Amino acid sequence: MGNEHKPIDCEEVLRSLISYLDGELDKAATADIDHHLKHCRTCYSRAEFERHLTELSRKIGPSKAPAELRRRLARLVEGF
Amino acid sequence: MKEQTARRQDGEAGGDRRRLFQARVLDLTDGLYRVALRLTRHESDAEELVAEAVAKAWAALDSLEDESRFRPWIFSVLINTFRSHCRRRGRELSLDDCQDDAGGEPDFSLFDKLHQPFLLWWSNPEQDFLNKLLGEDLQRAVDSLSECYRAVVVLVILEGCSYQEAADILAIPIGTVRSRVKRGRSLMQKALWMHAREAGIHTATSETEGEM
Numbered sequence A: 001m002g003n004e005h006k007p008i009d010c011e012e013v014l015r016s017l018i019s020y021l022d023g024e025l026d027k028a029a030t031a032d033i034d035h036h037l038k039h040c041r042t043c044y045s046r047a048e049f050e051r052h053l054t055e056l057s058r059k060i061g062p063s064k065a066p067a068e069l070r071r072r073l074a075r076l077v078e079g080f
Numbered sequence B: 001m002k003e004q005t006a007r008r009q010d011g012e013a014g015g016d017r018r019r020l021f022q023a024r025v026l027d028l029t030d031g032l033y034r035v036a037l038r039l040t041r042h043e044s045d046a047e048e049l050v051a052e053a054v055a056k057a058w059a060a061l062d063s064l065e066d067e068s069r070f071r072p073w074i075f076s077v078l079i080n081t082f083r084s085h086c087r088r089r090g091r092e093l094s095l096d097d098c099q100d101d102a103g104g105e106p107d108f109s110l111f112d113k114l115h116q117p118f119l120l121w122w123s124n125p126e127q128d129f130l131n132k133l134l135g136e137d138l139q140r141a142v143d144s145l146s147e148c149y150r151a152v153v154v155l156v157i158l159e160g161c162s163y164q165e166a167a168d169i170l171a172i173p174i175g176t177v178r179s180r181v182k183r184g185r186s187l188m189q190k191a192l193w194m195h196a197r198e199a200g201i202h203t204a205t206s207e208t209e210g211e212m
């Protein structure tokens, strides 16, 4: 039972890299890219860059709603 | 429908229903506010939008068929409330029409701008660039997107929604989410690049290269 990977080129990786990083590819396509990234320094660096940028973007803005909004919503729902 | 409305008015069961709704809403308030803030880009507008959406959600609670879908359901109410705000201001299609997209311009990639394959191994200009980025730079880049890209970027990147969840929330096909996420990231990177150049954050190698 060898690990069969469809060899894919950098073009193909580039095309589906974002979906790959967002966890939106099926198992086989994910494994193909995993395999490519292990052997291609440029695509690996690109993937790391995109991953890191996404991580930074995730932290944008406040993490919490203002306390006043929470109180306002609680009051609002009490009144329903 | 009628039966459920009757149940809502019926004391004990109605109280349970309200308590459950309240608990779920308070659970999701942070996420609702974050999305509202990036859509409206103003704190007080965002608070108004969330409060209005919660009131609408309560009024439309009977349309929630599956309790486990509460999160995408209430986010879709928030989005629709925002849509009607835009409509009121005469900007009917802002959330659903990516017309302002820069034509057939190819995707912009910061990595392609920064990466230098022949540098010595300890030099990493793309990492240096990320290290210099501030939260406010990223926020400005997201806010610079037109609403139609911003909505998808905010749901998928900031809130971690799956493409399917974002598609359900925005009531658009999943393929549209896929392409807008890609294009939205590209436009965001271009905004970061332009800002970095204006602010002189990135000057090292870029000046000698041609413009995109």
Ligand SMILES: [Zn+2]
Residues within 6 Å of the ligand: A009, A010, A013, A036, A040, A041, A042, A043, A044
């Ligand atoms: Zn490659």
